[in-house]
Amino acid sequence: MKHILPALRLTLVSVFFFCVVYTLLIWVIAQAAPNKGGGETVTVNGKVVGFALEGQNFTKDNYFWSRPSKAGNGYDATSGSGSNKGPSNPDYLADVQAHIDSFLVHNPTVKKEDVPSDLVTYSASGLDPDISPAAAYVQVARIAKARNIREDKLNGLVETHIDKPLMGLFGTEKVNVLQLNIALDNLK
Numbered sequence: 001m002k003h004i005l006p007a008l009r010l011t012l013v014s015v016f017f018f019c020v021v022y023t024l025l026i027w028v029i030a031q032a033a034p035n036k037g038g039g040e041t042v043t044v045n046g047k048v049v050g051f052a053l054e055g056q057n058f059t060k061d062n063y064f065w066s067r068p069s070k071a072g073n074g075y076d077a078t079s080g081s082g083s084n085k086g087p088s089n090p091d092y093l094a095d096v097q098a099h100i101d102s103f104l105v106h107n108p109t110v111k112k113e114d115v116p117s118d119l120v121t122y123s124a125s126g127l128d129p130d131i132s133p134a135a136a137y138v139q140v141a142r143i144a145k146a147r148n149i150r151e152d153k154l155n156g157l158v159e160t161h162i163d164k165p166l167m168g169l170f171g172t173e174k175v176n177v178l179q180l181n182i183a184l185d186n187l188k
Contacts, residue, residue, distance in 0.1 A: 039051045039052075039054070040052040040053060042178055042179070042182070044185075049178070049182070050178045051129075051178075052129065052176065052178070053129055054127050054129055055069060055123075055127050055129045055177065055178075056177065056178050056181075057069065058177065058181060060146075061106055061142055061145075061146040062143055062146035062147050063143070063181050063184065064136055064139050064143065064175075064177050064180050064181055064184065065103075065119065065131075065139060065177070066128070066129070066131060066177045067118050067122065067123050067128050067131060067135075068095075068119075068120065068121070069122065069126045069127065070122045070126040095122075096120050096121060099119070099120035099121075100112060100115055100120050103115055103119055103120060106142060107138070107139065107141065109141045109142075110138055110141075114138060115138065116131075116132055116134045116135040116138060118131050118132050119131065119135045119138070129176050129177060129178060130163075130174035130175060130176050130177065131175055131177055132172070132173065132174060132175070133158065133162050133173050133174075133175055136158045136161075136175045136177075137155065137158055140154045140155055140158065143184070147184075149187065153187070154184075157180070157183055157184065158175065158180065160183075161175050161176065161179060161180045161183060162174070163175065163176065
């Protein structure tokens, strides 16, 4: 009894703290976030078309493609995760090769060595909404042909959608694919 009662009290206090207090604290903090922690939705003409911080599955030749997703069915946030396979894993290498092959079929003017890694590898979460500027620029020829738009016009569109690193120091340049594709649809 000497050890059981303190252990039981500690268990009850821990359960109360982590199940009630901690959960309530996270909920209160979320209320200060945009959209009260429900995610930042992107709307076009009053219709929600996606989330700003979650990747979308674009596969048509007339759109910029996102990073591949290992998350369930496309970009399902309920099952988001990376591949958890190392760079020498045969299954992972087969996935990457399949992504490269598919990309090259749809982008015949691109050489294999010019395919940016973020277009053929999974992100850590499997839900990354961003690609590198190089990954956007390498897709311009395909989209220009599919939409009958001049490449220089598309290059300018990509340039205006590059997010710079925070204060010029933290992070890397990136392009939000959903925002870029929305602007692409609005291009005259």
